[in-house]
Amino acid sequence: MNLAFLASHGGSAARHLTEACRRGELQAAPVALVSNNSRSPALAWAQAAGLRTAHLSSAKYPDPAELDAAILDFLQDAGADTLVLSGYMREIGPRVLSHFAGRLLNIHPSLLPRHGGRGMYGDRVHESVLAAGDTESGATVHLVTAGIDEGPxxxxxxxxxxxxxxxxxxxARVQAVEGDLMLRAVQALAAQAAVRATP
Structure with a gap:
């Protein structure tokens, strides 16, 4: 499994998974990171960590179709076969969605389907949980599809x-469980891929 990441800010999931790969806890290779934010800490971290990096945004590619194609071209060139969203604050284009179907993961800071959907991200999710009076929250790793937060x-x-x-x-309580949750989900995906690849 060759992992790539899309990140807009800190890229905590990318860091956690890359460290797990290098400790031997995840049988995968982190290969690339794309950010839409040229000043994102994730981009600087990935460069220092030896991943291939690219700043690809609507500032460079105002046409969404061209941006979608540029991201896919970069990820394919890097050899990525699995894509993890690590705090990526843009919608995924149809070409990237199609190419990585079933191998494109995101983590959402609530117990989906509660507090998901368009406009529900970051602090807004936790505010919604508190406003609803929920007695529990958490995080959900799901496959990314065309519908926002609707994938399996x-x-x-x-x-x-x-x-x-x-x-x-x-x-803080939700963030404390996100890294290991994403790791378990990617480990399971890697195990499934290994089984399929066995003759």
């Missing part, structure tokens, strides 16, 4: 919503 769920981790929780305390 691969794994979930649950955390309690405690009395007196604020946006920051709930977010």
């Amino acid at each position: 769920m691969l794994a979930q981790a649950r955390v309690p919503v405690l009395p007196g929780d604020t946006l920051d305390t709930l977010k």
